[in-house]
Amino acid sequence: MSEQLTLREAIPSDASKLLEFLKRASDQSSFIEHDSLTNVTVESEEKSLDEIYNSAEDELIVAVFEDDIIGFTRLEKTADGTAEFGVVVDSDFWNNGIASYLTEEALDWATDSTLSKLTLEVYKNNPAAIHIYEKYGFATESETDKTIIMSKMV
Template identity: 40%
Template sequence: MRITPKKYHEHYHIRSATENDAKTLSEVRLQIDGETEHLDREQGEAYISELGFKQIIKDDTEHMNHLFLVAEVNEKIVGFARCEGSSLKRTAHKVEFGVCVLKKYWGYGIGKNLLKESIRWADAHDMKKMTLSVLETNQTAIKLYEKYGFEVEGILKKDKRLSDGNYYHTILMARFHG
């Protein structure tokens, strides 16, 4: 599925990903994975190549319950978000949301606006439930998700081991529509 591009301030805009973005997305994802422990992967793990991203973008464009958005600053991709739905009838009413932004661009509302556009799309397409997972240490993200109607559904205890050697919980959150 695609959205109409939207400009935020004069600094950046959000649009649907195209297959031409695949190489850059592969590079940006690899960089982001090395900048934060808030995500599931360490840098280089579960690497997605340009070809892999082309297939993801193609699939997300063709499926009505998938969305792949990118945020650009001066025509450079600095972050992205995905909503991935299921083809199974029993779970076709929900999508899973994920987002990441280059650390250099944190604090500009990019993640928030990727979330808002994803929510707008999900509501417009009558998705009854959006889910996400967030590490307990990412309090900024948790507060943002709560502000936009997400609630805690569960906790995966001692789910992630970070570089300090300690184990942390993953918070499962959901937002309901309709």
């Protein structure tokens, strides 16, 4: 699969395919909450992707397979030097290492940026994601009833 998989920075023209992916992924998994997707237009998503593309502290990397977006990772600045990190992969492509590839790309990007810390929130009943995050050095900061807050210095 890795010969046909491309990881690249998202661009505004990805808006339609990214929205299709997000809707598909939210239907596939209880770990993804995208209730507000019905109100997002392609035009507003294009604008968001343009802003992310031109930002030095925000990033969105897509995984593309056969011209379809099948996953992405997002780094979104939340505070001085800190960004929230997340990874989503189409369930049809789970267990192919795509989440690891995306995590590695995001960490490489973060290391070269002005960011110093990444945070994330993961559901406790998602051991596969927790395992990946721990594998890449994320540590638990705190917990809620349903989630774990993890972080990593970069």
